Amino acid sequence: MTSGAPDLSRLSLNTATTKLLTLAEAVDGAARAGYGAVGLWRDRVQEVGADKAAKIVADAGLRVSSLCRGGFLTASDPAGIASALADNKAAIVEAATVGTSELVFVVGGLDANPGPGLPARRYSADATAERDAAKDLVATRARVADRIADLVPFAAEHGVRIVLEALHPIFAADRAVISTLGQALDLAAPHPGDVVGVVVDTYHVWWDPALESLIKRAGAEGRLASYQVCDWILPLAADPLLSRGYMGDGYIDFPTITRWVTTAGYTGDIEVEIFNQQIWDTAGDTVIRTVAERYTALVLPHL
Amino acid sequence: MTSGAPDLSRLSLNTATTKLLTLAEAVDGAARAGYGAVGLWRDRVQEVGADKAAKIVADAGLRVSSLCRGGFLTASDPAGIASALADNKAAIVEAATVGTSELVFVVGGLDANPGPGLPARRYSADATAERDAAKDLVATRARVADRIADLVPFAAEHGVRIVLEALHPIFAADRAVISTLGQALDLAAPHPGDVVGVVVDTYHVWWDPALESLIKRAGAEGRLASYQVCDWILPLAADPLLSRGYMGDGYIDFPTITRWVTTAGYTGDIEVEIFNQQIWDTAGDTVIRTVAERYTALVLPHL
Numbered sequence: 001m002t003s004g005a006p007d008l009s010r011l012s013l014n015t016a017t018t019k020l021l022t023l024a025e026a027v028d029g030a031a032r033a034g035y036g037a038v039g040l041w042r043d044r045v046q047e048v049g050a051d052k053a054a055k056i057v058a059d060a061g062l063r064v065s066s067l068c069r070g071g072f073l074t075a076s077d078p079a080g081i082a083s084a085l086a087d088n089k090a091a092i093v094e095a096a097t098v099g100t101s102e103l104v105f106v107v108g109g110l111d112a113n114p115g116p117g118l119p120a121r122r123y124s125a126d127a128t129a130e131r132d133a134a135k136d137l138v139a140t141r142a143r144v145a146d147r148i149a150d151l152v153p154f155a156a157e158h159g160v161r162i163v164l165e166a167l168h169p170i171f172a173a174d175r176a177v178i179s180t181l182g183q184a185l186d187l188a189a190p191h192p193g194d195v196v197g198v199v200v201d202t203y204h205v206w207w208d209p210a211l212e213s214l215i216k217r218a219g220a221e222g223r224l225a226s227y228q229v230c231d232w233i234l235p236l237a238a239d240p241l242l243s244r245g246y247m248g249d250g251y252i253d254f255p256t257i258t259r260w261v262t263t264a265g266y267t268g269d270i271e272v273e274i275f276n277q278q279i280w281d282t283a284g285d286t287v288i289r290t291v292a293e294r295y296t297a298l299v300l301p302h303l
Numbered sequence: 304m305t306s307g308a309p310d311l312s313r314l315s316l317n318t319a320t321t322k323l324l325t326l327a328e329a330v331d332g333a334a335r336a337g338y339g340a341v342g343l344w345r346d347r348v349q350e351v352g353a354d355k356a357a358k359i360v361a362d363a364g365l366r367v368s369s370l371c372r373g374g375f376l377t378a379s380d381p382a383g384i385a386s387a388l389a390d391n392k393a394a395i396v397e398a399a400t401v402g403t404s405e406l407v408f409v410v411g412g413l414d415a416n417p418g419p420g421l422p423a424r425r426y427s428a429d430a431t432a433e434r435d436a437a438k439d440l441v442a443t444r445a446r447v448a449d450r451i452a453d454l455v456p457f458a459a460e461h462g463v464r465i466v467l468e469a470l471h472p473i474f475a476a477d478r479a480v481i482s483t484l485g486q487a488l489d490l491a492a493p494h495p496g497d498v499v500g501v502v503v504d505t506y507h508v509w510w511d512p513a514l515e516s517l518i519k520r521a522g523a524e525g526r527l528a529s530y531q532v533c534d535w536i537l538p539l540a541a542d543p544l545l546s547r548g549y550m551g552d553g554y555i556d557f558p559t560i561t562r563w564v565t566t567a568g569y570t571g572d573i574e575v576e577i578f579n580q581q582i583w584d585t586a587g588d589t590v591i592r593t594v595a596e597r598y599t600a601l602v603l604p605h606l
Contacts, residue, residue: 112554117538123551125600135556141512170473172510173554174537183512207475209444209486234477235420240539248426251415251476253438297428 005034006296010303012037012065014228014273015044018287019280023048027060029288037063039228039271040098042091050097057099064100065269066163066199066226067091073147074108074140074177076133084147089154096158102225103155104163104199107144109174110135116174117239140177145187148196156195163197163225164188168204170240181205181214188223197225200261201273203232203244206252212260219264227261229254229299230274237277244274247294258302270299308337309599313606315340315368317531317576318347321590322583326351327359332591334363342369342531342574343401345394353400360402367403368572369466369502369529370394376450377411377443377480379436387450392457399461405528406458407466407502410447412477413438419477420542443480448490451499459498466500466528467491471507473543484508484517491526500528503564504576506535506547509555515563522567530564532557532602533577540580547577550597561605573602 013030015023015038023044030038038057045053045067057064070091073084088105095103112120112134124131133139148162155162164184167176178184181198188196198218205211218224231250237243247254272291279287316333318326318341326347333341341360348356348370360367373394376387391408398406415423415437427434436442451465458465467487470479481487484501491499501521508514521527534553540546550557575594582590 110554113537119537120553123549123597128600131551132556132558135554136559137510137556138515138559168472169510170471170539173535179510180512186512207440207472207482209483209489212441232476234416234422236473236539236543238541240543246426248434249423251413251423251438253435253440255435256439256441294426297431 006292006300008034008292008295009036010269011035011292011295012039012269012271013288013291014039014068014271015041016068017272017274017279017291018284021284023053024056025284027056027062029284031060031062033288033292035062035288035292037065037269037271039066039068039273040064040100041068042094045094045098050094054098063269064098065271066102066104067095067098067100068104069106069165070103070162071105071176072108073105073144074111076111076143081147085150088151092151092155092158092160095160101159101161102163102197103160104165104226106165106167107176107178109172109177110137110140113174116241118174137172137177144177148187149190152191152195156192161195161197161225163199165199165201166204180208181218182210185214185217185221185223188221193222197223199226199228200224200257201228202252202254202257203230206232206257211257215260215264219266224261224264224266226268226271227266228271228273229295230272242275242277244276246274246279246290247298254298255302258299262303270295270303309595309603311337311595311598312339313572314338314595314598315342315572315574316591316594317342317371317574318344319371320575320577320582320594321587324587326356328587330359330363330365332587334365336591336595338365338591338595340366340368340572340574342371342576343367343403344371345397348397348401353397357401366572367401368574369405369407370398370401370403371407372409372468373406373465374408374479375411376408376447377414379414379446384450388453391454395454395458395461395463398463404462404464405466405500406463407468407529409468409470410479410481412475412480413440413443416477419544421477440475440480447480451490451494455494455498459495464498464500464528466502468502468504469507483511484521485513488517488520488524488526491524496525500526502529502531503527504531505555505557505560506533509535509560514560518563518567522569527564527567527569529571529574530569531574531576532598533575545578545580547579549577549582549593550601557601558605561602565606573598573606
């Protein structure tokens with residue numbers, strides 16, 4: 001690092017931010033820019049295999065801050081449950097192989113949802129019991145708790161932490177029935193802190209009136225496994241999943257939230273994970289540089 | 304009402320659901336369909352004047368379940384504060400005149416937001432303090448608490464309750480910094496229950512893991528001022544404000560939430576407030592009939 005240059009040693013490039021780059025290209029770009037780590041998605045890992053992915057990152061002198069993602073645990077039928085458990089065990093093994101202890105979980109939506117972003121089945125005056133069961137949020141959340149308990153021994157054996165991600169309530173129907181950091185902490189509570197943790201992703205939790213106290217609680221319970229940053233921008237993109245922006249382009253108060261995370265004792269990597277078509281259409285090095293600039297202005301001074 | 308017909312005496316048509324109808328047309332349609340009440344928006348009230356509006360509703364034999372809306376209390380400059388207080392005092396007088404004790408408040412967004420749905424001002428490396436202040440959610444929420452306290456004596460004098468509406472976190476930046484029912488109750492807590500209450504709007508709060516206990520708390524504290532129902536549909540409309548549907552067309556578990564509201568002791572009207580371009584483009588009587596059918600299937604059995 002050039003003397004006087006900002007310290008990017010805790011900055012991590014989540015590979016979803018540079019979606020069009022291969023794993024090797026993203027790692028190379030992050031390393032050249034002085035980042036300390038990368039966060040990996042399973043699709044890019046599987047392209048080269050977990051062993052090779054681990055070598056690519058290590059050879060560049062970087063850490064793997066997390067693997068995204070396990071989850072989708074809400075199925076109510078035996079086949080769906082078995083499939084979810086098998087897939088998550090594979091993800092746990094992948095996390096251990098690529099060299100991270102943190103496996104981020106997006107837990108899935110309601111049975112009534114036929115797929116992310118899709119409408120519910122048409123209303124009909126019949127089939128009330130089935131209709132009601134498919135929209136039963138309380139029961140769906142209880143199933144998530146059961147599946148986490150199923151996976152805890154396997155995760156512990158492999159030295160991997162199940163990192164529960166609260167998703168913005170905009171995604172409660174179709175992507176994750178964990179909607180607040182408090183709920184994530186409650187789901188984690190029955191299990192050891194080094195086996196079930198939580199991630200603070202600013203995009204998902206910035207609006208929460210209880211955020212400061214929940215971050216403090218996450219730290220005190222030893223569950224603060226990851227800090228992910230990107231901004232909440234308006235107007236929302238047609239696909240709200242892609243409605244994320246560079247820090248500073250939206251409405252989130254990064255200095256304040258970063259100070260809360262720091263005060264809670266977090267000393268890990270700060271991962272930047274931006275889903276945004278315009279950013280995906282931008283040259284990778286430009287994205288990597290812009291992320292570093294915004295991190296330096298809005299996050300780094302508060303660590 | 305025809306013998307054997309469902310009891311719609313607690314059903315209220317919010318005039319925003321039939322946006323293209325005048326106040327007189329909406330009231331007429333609701334009365335013919337057997338509804339017991341209407342919820343009024345200030346624009347439709349002001350077209351005829353509050354006294355005339357009161358007479359139209361009373362002549363039809365209906366109640367006014369609520370007036371929408373007061374609020375927009377987040378300004379930080381003296382002129383903005385004075386203007387917000389003046390406008391809300393006018394709304395309080397209007398509520399009393401049209402004959403409802405319940406004035407729904409949508410409290411407004413961040414200073415950084417130039418208008419609902421709009422982007423934040425462009426990022427710049429300068430002007431850090433000003434930029435940070437405009438995105439300070441904690442301070443913005445504190446100003447809302449101050450403005451409520453300013454308005455409480457005037458509301459009490461007029462027999463009108465300030466009904467705080469938690470908006471879905473999707474609107475935290477640009478429409479309302481009250482994002483959960485729990486936060487609304489905390490803001491109400493310093494004031495008497497008959498002067499500051501809360502509304503449970505399914506669209507805004509359905510995802511909240513603490514919803515059952517919060518509704519119970521609202522009832523126990525005597526603050527459960529209104530129950531509004533409409534569904535969360537996917538995909539989101541281009542303007543997410545319009546992304547509401549008839550009960551049953553989306554993902555919300557109305558039987559469960561309605562039972563929670565009933566258990567909390569709520570005996571008031573159930574207001575249906577749907578912003579949806581397709582529904583606005585449908586003939587008023589069809590909309591009024593469909594709302595009644597869905598209410599009868601999904602809400603009424605659980606009251």
